[in-house]
Amino acid sequence: MPISYLDFSRKLAAQLQLYPESEALNLVDWLLEYHFGLKKVDFLKFMEEKDLPEAFWQDFEKLQSGVPIQYILGKAPFYGRDFLVTPDTLIPRNETEELVYLIKSQNPQSGLRILDVGTGTGCIPITLSLEMKAPEVYGVDISKEALQIAEKNRDLLHAKVSFSQIDILNQTPDLRDLDMIVSNPPYVPLWDKEEMHLNVVDHEPHLALFVPDSDPLIFYRVIGEKGKNLLKKGGRLYFEIYEKAAEEIQSLLEKQGYDRVTIHKDLNGKDRMLSAVKP
Numbered sequence: 001m002p003i004s005y006l007d008f009s010r011k012l013a014a015q016l017q018l019y020p021e022s023e024a025l026n027l028v029d030w031l032l033e034y035h036f037g038l039k040k041v042d043f044l045k046f047m048e049e050k051d052l053p054e055a056f057w058q059d060f061e062k063l064q065s066g067v068p069i070q071y072i073l074g075k076a077p078f079y080g081r082d083f084l085v086t087p088d089t090l091i092p093r094n095e096t097e098e099l100v101y102l103i104k105s106q107n108p109q110s111g112l113r114i115l116d117v118g119t120g121t122g123c124i125p126i127t128l129s130l131e132m133k134a135p136e137v138y139g140v141d142i143s144k145e146a147l148q149i150a151e152k153n154r155d156l157l158h159a160k161v162s163f164s165q166i167d168i169l170n171q172t173p174d175l176r177d178l179d180m181i182v183s184n185p186p187y188v189p190l191w192d193k194e195e196m197h198l199n200v201v202d203h204e205p206h207l208a209l210f211v212p213d214s215d216p217l218i219f220y221r222v223i224g225e226k227g228k229n230l231l232k233k234g235g236r237l238y239f240e241i242y243e244k245a246a247e248e249i250q251s252l253l254e255k256q257g258y259d260r261v262t263i264h265k266d267l268n269g270k271d272r273m274l275s276a277v278k279p
């Protein structure tokens, strides 16, 4: 007796109690398509012919236990391309795609020299290198494991980016006269951990997410300070920001002497990006 796709996927989705119903249905679709390369219409036929293999059920159990689907599939989409992800890298987010879009639309010139701080999968510098006109792009991260993934992504996507391991809080990249520094740094204070979804806190790298409660703006302050030497006159800073701290970050950069410190809203109307110009 063939099983209808809808009945089957609803049955599985009901077992994903960590997620709201509509999200659970999407996740099940995603996992089924990944395992069997089948779209919904083909699935009915498939179910008549075969039973689902063990590998599918193992991944389904991971999904049930809260492992993000991107870590199960080993990839995540970003700006129209797939990026490899592992538990050593943050999963690229939609807000960060919006940051890349903002940068691209405000900087049509060619040959810009760009540094991305805290690069993770390399999604920001790789996308900028592929989307902008002949830029010279650098990416740094403290995590050796994340950089290995970033290098793989660069090679798979045929981008031109130089990656290096740098602890930005204690070291300074050996670069000068940059046109732009971009960063989506760690910015969640530990005291906000409780408010986060468990599958983020339990599975994504804490090194990528959290900052000490005693100094939550540490990355913005240090990158802003270093930017004064690394950027050329008129060079720009672009940050993804923590919505709750938008105005504090703005006044910090103004105090550091930056001009046109501007908060930008994301598509949900939240204060999630900031740009500034070195005078």
Ligand SMILES: C[S@@+](CC[C@H](N)C(=O)[O-])C[C@H]1O[C@@H](n2cnc3c(N)ncnc32)[C@H](O)[C@@H]1O
Pocket: 089, 090, 091, 092, 093, 096, 117, 118, 119, 120, 121, 122, 123, 124, 140, 141, 142, 143, 146, 166, 167, 168, 169, 170, 184, 185, 186, 187, 207, 208, 209
């Ligand atoms: C919020 S994640 C952003 C990753 C990626 N840019 C993205 O948008 O998906 C922050 C990144 O900063 C890196 N990081 C944390 N502390 C750092 C430090 N002291 N110096 C350099 N990078 C650091 C983490 O390893 C992580 O990859």
